[in-house]
Amino acid sequence: MKIGIMTFHAAPNHGAALQAYALQTQLEKMGHEPFFINYLYGEQPRKGLLGWIGRSPANTFEKVDKQFRYRPFIPFQNKYLNVGDVRFLSYEQLYAVPPEADMYICGSDQVWNPNFFNKEKDERAFWLDFNNNGVRRVAYAPSFGVTHLGDDAVRRYTAYAKHFDAVSVREKNGLHLMEKLGRLNAVWVPDPTLLIEPKDFVKIEQKHQQSLKPYLFSYQLQTRRSLPSAATAINKTVCSWFGLELYDSYSVSVIYNIFRRKYLNPAQWLYKLHNSDFIVTNSFHGTVFALLYHRPFITILRKGLSSGMNNRIETLLEVVGLSNRSVTEFDQYRVEKLCQEKIDWSGVETNIKEFRETGIKYLEDALI
Template identity: 30%
Template sequence: MRIGIVTFHFSNNFGAALQAYALRRWLTEAGYCADLINYSPSHVEHGGDIRFSVSRRAILSNLKVIYLKQAHLRTQLFGNRRQRHLFERFRRENLGISGQKYTKLSELELIGDNYDLLICGSDQIWSPSVQYGLDPAYFLKFGKVPRRISYAASFGSADYETLTTCDIRKLLDGLDEISIREDSGVDLVRMISGVKGTKVVDPTALLPSYQHLIDSAESVDDEGHLFCYALRTDAGVREISQFVSSKLGLEVVAPRNPHSRWRAIGSTRHPGPNEWLALIARSSFVVTNSFHGTLFSLLLKKPFLVAAIPGKKVGLNDRMESLLKSVGLHERLVYDVNKGAISGLLEIPIDWESAFEKLSRQIGHSERFLIRQIELAATPKSIA
């Protein structure tokens, strides 16, 4: 049994790197040969190609391409070199990636037949980009494979109208089984294709421990701090962190995300995935607006508050809402910086036993889903 995974393994993003690691590790520990297929299209982070057209759609696409290209160049020229090294080392030592890098769907045809099961992995792989739309590679449109499934795929903040414009129904029809990470994603799949998708946990929740990664972190001397992790915007996160810091008397330590464009919140660190985990593990409190920041606060049993993302990207809150509702901690998601309400939340201890009891049931359900899909891939269709 050989399993191929297609996901955002290449991004210098803590959650993206760790979800790729977790799914592959769970599969290999279960006794299967699992590869992260080294598909790294330029449009995801480097912008892609300029369109030679004067249509409104092409102009918007080109503006996005230019923005991503200059952001990537700025990071390469002025970003923290040690942080880039830590991400590269994590991919080299923990993701098992080797051999050729593929940048186009057509190139994947050369290797698709090598697998018994293909999985399009977690993260926002089904979120259409302005300049490219939906990538068929993240719906496994290549090779002659016995079985194709999604595991904990996410649409990000995409809505029904946007997805149908991208003709997503045909892409979904090629999958033998669909599993999604958020409640909103389950609803979208049903509306678009009429299929009842399965809700499963993010792969990072499948692993019982991350101590081996935390222990191998480089030079993390912080202890007992407030860990502040903002993604996409600092709105809300900054204000809540500063207020909680003053109430609890904690130093604010914030990891610098390679993609952030706002002034520092507290004392800045430049971690790789291992060090990012260690900063959470050694903290006394977490404030974040990130899905994986929220999930790892839960997994590492750290008191936390989640700042809801405002404005046009409000749809991204679905990820945190779905997770927190499922473990009975929805009140930890803060929509307004109301100091009185936040003070009240700080006085309420988190019922970790109840939260983990609920999470454990979801993990068991998700593991059974994966095991069943592997069994079906190993069974000839004439028998199945």
């Protein structure tokens, strides 16, 4: 079956790229022909001088940052992701001449986050609100990224949700949100990165600055200036406890990364994380790969406006029985206690396997 996937496959984010690779890999294992619908939304990096120079120093900084963030991901996308030949530059183009497929899948990632899209047309695209020619529509593990939907979002989303033949969500609280949209049959499934085996990721790893000393892998999804103070304190405590070097892998902060070559592509990012001795992160996918690669970790939950994103991490840690590995503030006693605790990786594997089977079973039923 030819399956068109709508997700953030081209985003300069390691988790976004790897969940896309994982869903594609699982669908191929099931005998299907998946491809990513090449829909461009939001502001993309421009080519030429205009791609580097902005209206002000601050805007120029943003443009340079965007160029350097996107560049490492392009070779990975070209090598590992089956992207459709047609580039859809607008919703109107997608609606008028949609890609040929036997089925459309949206997800995973936060493709249903109401705060992600400036244009309602982009929102409609990721809810597969195009092409009424009878092509089946399936949602695999999309995330809302919030715990509450406003009345206007409920109105729009209810209309979108009616067109799906099968619906699943990545977070447990997504089931409640789907009920508000009139879909009482939604299924809670794992992120695509948990559908496939660790060996499927190991085979695409790319060596990068191999370290001769044990190190802590720190991955925080903020700029260096806005890093939570908890991350800095936790990194310092863990490094001191185990005698580790610190390896910071920031997703942004261009000046810091340019001179330290820290803009890793997804394959390099996997390698550095896999070969670390401890992981400190506020990232959902950073936590996922700590689990898959059996690396001791501490996950920092977010505060403020982005706290709605914590449910995905809390849900995951609940599934594997490691809810105690998340923190919101720096507490030296608690951090040192987590350094001492041994993780029951066999129990983690058992729980992941059961959750994985739920996701595969959902796909098998939805793809009939």
